[in-house]
Amino acid sequence: MTRTPLRPLARILSARLKGENPDKIERENLRLRHEATRDKARARAEVRLLFLGLAFFAAFSLIGTRMGMLAASEPEEAQVRASGAPILAQRGDITDRNGRVLATNLQTYALYAQPKDMVDPARVAREVAAIFPDMIEADLHRRLTDGRSFMWLRRVLSPEQMQRVHDIGDPGLLFGPREMRLYPNGTLAAHVLGGASFGAEGVQSAEVIGTAGIEKAMDARLRDPGQAGTPLTLSLDLTIQATIEEVLSTGMQMMNAKGAAAILMDVHTGEIVSLASLPTFDPNNRPSLPVSGDPGDSPLFNRAVQGVYELGSTYKIFAVAQAMELGLVNPSTMFDVTPPLRMGRFKINEFEGKNYGPLLSVSDIITKSSNVGTGRIALLIGGVRQKAFLTALGLLDASPIEVVEARTGKPLIPKRWPEIVTITAAYGQGISSSPMNLAAAYATIANGGTSVKPTLLHSETRQQGPRVMSAATAKAAVTMLRRVVTDGTASLGDVPGYFVAGKTGTADKPKKGGGYYDDKVINTFASIFPANDPAYVLIVTLDEPIETSGDEPRRTAGWTSVPVAAEIIRRTAPLLGLRPEVEAIPLDRLTAVSN
Amino acid sequence: MRPVLYVATFMAVMALAFWAYRENYATQRALRNVTDLQREITALREALSIQNAEWAYLNRPDRLRDLTALNYDRLGLLPLEPEQFGQVDQTAYPPSTFPAGMLAVSDAVDVGGTQGTLP
Numbered sequence: 072m073t074r075t076p077l078r079p080l081a082r083i084l085s086a087r088l089k090g091e092n093p094d095k096i097e098r099e100n101l102r103l104r105h106e107a108t109r110d111k112a113r114a115r116a117e118v119r120l121l122f123l124g125l126a127f128f129a130a131f132s133l134i135g136t137r138m139g140m141l142a143a144s145e146p147e148e149a150q151v152r153a154s155g156a157p158i159l160a161q162r163g164d165i166t167d168r169n170g171r172v173l174a175t176n177l178q179t180y181a182l183y184a185q186p187k188d189m190v191d192p193a194r195v196a197r198e199v200a201a202i203f204p205d206m207i208e209a210d211l212h213r214r215l216t217d218g219r220s221f222m223w224l225r226r227v228l229s230p231e232q233m234q235r236v237h238d239i240g241d242p243g244l245l246f247g248p249r250e251m252r253l254y255p256n257g258t259l260a261a262h263v264l265g266g267a268s269f270g271a272e273g274v275q276s277a278e279v280i281g282t283a284g285i286e287k288a289m290d291a292r293l294r295d296p297g298q299a300g301t302p303l304t305l306s307l308d309l310t311i312q313a314t315i316e317e318v319l320s321t322g323m324q325m326m327n328a329k330g331a332a333a334i335l336m337d338v339h340t341g342e343i344v345s346l347a348s349l350p351t352f353d354p355n356n357r358p359s360l361p362v363s364g365d366p367g368d369s370p371l372f373n374r375a376v377q378g379v380y381e382l383g384s385t386y387k388i389f390a391v392a393q394a395m396e397l398g399l400v401n402p403s404t405m406f407d408v409t410p411p412l413r414m415g416r417f418k419i420n421e422f423e424g425k426n427y428g429p430l431l432s433v434s435d436i437i438t439k440s441s442n443v444g445t446g447r448i449a450l451l452i453g454g455v456r457q458k459a460f461l462t463a464l465g466l467l468d469a470s471p472i473e474v475v476e477a478r479t480g481k482p483l484i485p486k487r488w489p490e491i492v493t494i495t496a497a498y499g500q501g502i503s504s505s506p507m508n509l510a511a512a513y514a515t516i517a518n519g520g521t522s523v524k525p526t527l528l529h530s531e532t533r534q535q536g537p538r539v540m541s542a543a544t545a546k547a548a549v550t551m552l553r554r555v556v557t558d559g560t561a562s563l564g565d566v567p568g569y570f571v572a573g574k575t576g577t578a579d580k581p582k583k584g585g586g587y588y589d590d591k592v593i594n595t596f597a598s599i600f601p602a603n604d605p606a607y608v609l610i611v612t613l614d615e616p617i618e619t620s621g622d623e624p625r626r627t628a629g630w631t632s633v634p635v636a637a638e639i640i641r642r643t644a645p646l647l648g649l650r651p652e653v654e655a656i657p658l659d660r661l662t663a664v665s666n
Numbered sequence: 667m668r669p670v671l672y673v674a675t676f677m678a679v680m681a682l683a684f685w686a687y688r689e690n691y692a693t694q695r696a697l698r699n700v701t702d703l704q705r706e707i708t709a710l711r712e713a714l715s716i717q718n719a720e721w722a723y724l725n726r727p728d729r730l731r732d733l734t735a736l737n738y739d740r741l742g743l744l745p746l747e748p749e750q751f752g753q754v755d756q757t758a759y760p761p762s763t764f765p766a767g768m769l770a771v772s773d774a775v776d777v778g779g780t781q782g783t784l785p
Contacts, residue, residue, distance in 0.1 A: 172722035178712050255722035313727030651748040
């Protein structure tokens with residue numbers, strides 16, 4: 072590039088000759104040079120601006136095109152994931168405490184029809200009706216030809232049925248995938264599991280929702296996608312549950328009862344190891360709710376949780392335990408038990424008009440199950456303290472157990488609490504609660520006096536509930552209950568080696584209109600075993616049992632519930648890992664086991 | 667010097683383009699493979715869940731009870747009862763000769779009566 076000088080000598084000299092100012096030439100040249108520089112800079116800037124504009128245009132068009140493509144295209148699941156995320160069932164499994172499956176899901180198909188695509192509706196109606204006997208051909212044909220464009224035919228299909236529908240080969244018959252809830256053990260633990268059914272249904276999937284039992288109570292947990300891979304572990308033990316249901320069912324037949332319930336509870340953890348209610352049902356094919364008759368007679372009715380009964384003399388131990396806790400009595404305090412105990416216009420008598428008088432110790436009041444004696448102890452305690460104690464034992468509130476029916480099993484308690492209620496409540500009349508409430512209250516005694524909340528969820532930790540009574544009182548109460556079995560009304564309940572302690576309860580069933588039936592009873596046996604180191608509570612309740620092996624029918628719990636409970640303990644205690652102690656083993660004995 | 671740089675740059679661009687082309691196809695192949703594997707995993711999981719359900723169904727307690735009753739002659743299985751608990755000294759001693767390479771347990775003892783005092 073040639074640089075033009077600002078002061079070219081030739082022009083300067085000629086300008087000087089003409090007498091002009093040579094500086095003008097310099098300024099002129101300087102101006103020209105500046106203009107040239109400016110033009111060059113502008114041109115360069117224009118090019119740069121153009122380039123920048125193009126770049127922006129390209130970037131924006133790229134983004135715009137991508138947005139347009141995203142908006143216009145079908146949404147698609149991301150294919151590359153950090154981990155091979157498992158395709159999980161939409162509802163978690165339920166297992167027992169040892170991991171044996173109680174409820175799981177099965178992949179199956181639903182059948183639907185699109186009549187617009189159907190080639191020959193008459194043939195489809197005929198052949199489909201042949202596969203499913205409950206469908207009527209004429210009805211099906213009418214519905215397939217009335218102009219609708221979509222129709223559900225079947226919620227779930229077996230593989231055989233699906234193959235036969237395939238064989239019809241009509242393009243108007245289509246299948247939608249379904250996840251079906253399956254209870255492989257049939258009727259076992261049906262009242263705990265409850266059941267499930269389809270909620271909102273679409274062609275590609277349907278939601279499965281719990282309809283009863285723990286399926287409904289824990290619905291949110293079971294449907295939580297984050298926990299779908301981990302099964303819900305219940306406290307139930309399948310083997311023990313099966314054994315108890317078998318024994319209870321046999322016992323119910325032998326005792327001619329119309330219903331029965333049993334609860335086996337771990338007193339330290341509050342776990343319900345078994346919960347049975349008879350008659351039962353199959354949750355795979357849950358019957359519909361009864362529309363007429365007593366809902367309590369339906370197999371769906373959970374007698375252990377919903378059945379709110381007057382549980383009779385099983386309550387007596389609570390009055391006695393409280394009196395001992397308050398320091399009012401000790402096991403050998405003597406009471407006048409001459410019947411009747413008069414309270415205003417009421418007269419309290421003993422069972423079948425017996426007379427245990429004149430004097431009976433507190434321990435014997437429990438052993439012989441004296442209404443009069445318990446009534447007198449309750450009067451010492453007073454209604455306010457009694458109500459507070461029963462509340463602390465959880466007998467006046469619905470059980471916190473994780474089945475949805477527990478809410479409907481709220482105990483029936485009198486509105487007012489006059490002295491007559493204090494007396495009757497002490498021996499379990501005029502106040503109703505479910506066997507589950509009773510199990511929790513007995514577990515509190517067996518657990519050394521701290522309250523235990525019953526739960527259906529597996530947990531190994533001992534519950535540290537609030538203290539209801541001192542450990543000494545609880546121990547004394549268990550000792551008294553042990554005497555009921557060795558010397559008292561529950562003598563048939565003794566199982567060699569397991570030191571059963573318990574209390575019988577025979578309560579007349581209340582009539583609908585008021586008053587009580589003479590020949591209808593609820594028999595309960597609440598037991599704790601082994602008495603020397605309580606580990607389990609077993610409640611057995613029979614509804615309207617009659618024991619007919621003797622000369623005249625017997626309706627007391629000692630003859631009906633107690634032998635059933637004893638057989639349950641004999642069968643389940645070894646399964647629970649309890650070793651019988653048939654003879655006194657010398658302490659700290661060592662036996663050589665090798666030579 | 668400069669032409670060499672141009673040629674080198676051009677060669678580098680070509681090499682990178684070739685690499686990107688190959689990577690693109692390798693990625694697509696891997697994605698297809700992943701899809702296939704996931705489909706296989708799904709199918710296997712489905713099969714597994716069906717087999718688990720069937721296992722639970724075949725092992726349901728009432729069926730096992732019936733089977734033990736049917737096969738009583740061969741198996742002689744009875745429900746577990748309290749009488750079946752015994753003391754260690756009621757069982758036969760293990761053989762005193764041990765196969766070579768196994769260490770004999772010496773002076774083993776069973777501690778009795780630790781379940782608390784009797785009422």
